[in-house]
Amino acid sequence: MIDSYLLEQLLAFYRTGTLSAAAEELHISQPALSQSMKKIESMIGAPLFNRSQNKTSFNENGLLLVDYAQKVTDLQKEMIDAVRRQANYSSKLHFASIAPAPRDAVLEQAAAFRLEAVSKLLADEKQMIADLLNDKYDLAIASRIPDNRLLAAVPFFDETLYIQVPLEHSLAKYDTISFADLAGQNILILMDIGFWMDLVKTEIPSANFLYMEDNQAFTEVASAGEFPHFVTDITDLGRAAEHKKIIPIREDKAKVTFYFVFKKENRLKWDKLIERCRSASERK
Structure with a gap:
């Protein structure tokens, strides 16, 4: 396994074209960068560079490694960004409700969950469901069960x-x-x-x-x-x-029965909040 810092140094060398320029960009000494390149070469077990008295350049093996190194570092960045987005997304709740009573009940329980809740009170139920499908909302509270295979509905209260x-x-x-x-x-x-x-x-x-x-x-x-x-x-x-x-x-x-409506793929994300809201409403 090659450490990510070594891959970053390899890519900096490829991007700048010389060890001296890469070392300057990375704020390390050129001898230290040369040692890193030798370490990568040793770990791979194949020659990666063409070396002459005054210049070091990538050979075909090195260029292939650069290609994979770029993919790995891009994937690592994508991974970190995705996890951070998920963490931020999970701490917020965007939802719409067809009526004020279920909206207020969800806001109360979201606060207990330490969720930052942003709510919208709507009269147009059809538009609300369309916005849910387009990911404008995480949850919707509707007065009927939508006929859509992508959505699930759980009864809330009457x-x-x-x-x-x-x-x-x-x-x-x-x-x-x-x-x-x-x-x-x-x-x-x-x-x-x-x-x-x-x-x-x-x-x-x-x-x-x-x-x-x-x-x-x-x-x-x-x-x-x-x-x-x-x-x-x-x-x-x-x-x-x-x-x-x-x-x-x-x-x-x-008399109206309200339903939590959400995308089936997000069921686990909001399951605990929904159950807490339902349990709280049953106790009242």
Whole structure:
């Protein structure tokens, strides 16, 4: 086995054309470099150089060795770069989620794993899966299992949508409700809720949505205000105040199962994180 430093010296000699120039580039003495060349020649067991009184050059054996030395050093560099990229990649998580609750759950567990997590909340599930396939994300949290042989899916948790209303509101007389029952209602809604926004706008096209962007402000207004607003069995807003009533929405679309979606080739990379997230959700 030839040490990598000897191969680097050999390549420097080939690249510069003379021992003196190579020695200067390598910041070693010319006699030391000459000794290294003799050591390589001894290890190979064949002559590598044409030597004259004033010049040393590569013979055919030496040129063949140079070719292999370049391949070996390139492969070593590729190996080191790949390992470093892998180490850096494994310490970061880029993921997208179709809804805020599963996103927040993953962020919480990623912090426990000491992963630097970068998340994106999306409403377009089709585009999210396309971006996952193009390696924009490591994981995606979807509301359905994609039909793609390159992808695998693992169930995460269920989330169910409810409507919360003041006790004096006309809807408070109902124990369950449909989307159609909400037609024409003024409904307070938080903007950053992923696919839920598209769902309720599609199912209740005649509702008058009162949009709010700030989460804290929304929580305060929703708690004290007179407008109906959506909550789920996962979010903190799922706890009704004394003057409020939470009414289940009795439609299949109001309940969603979330799935971790990832490339099959990356299953082992994220398996522990996924299991930790699933276990944490089961304990809640």
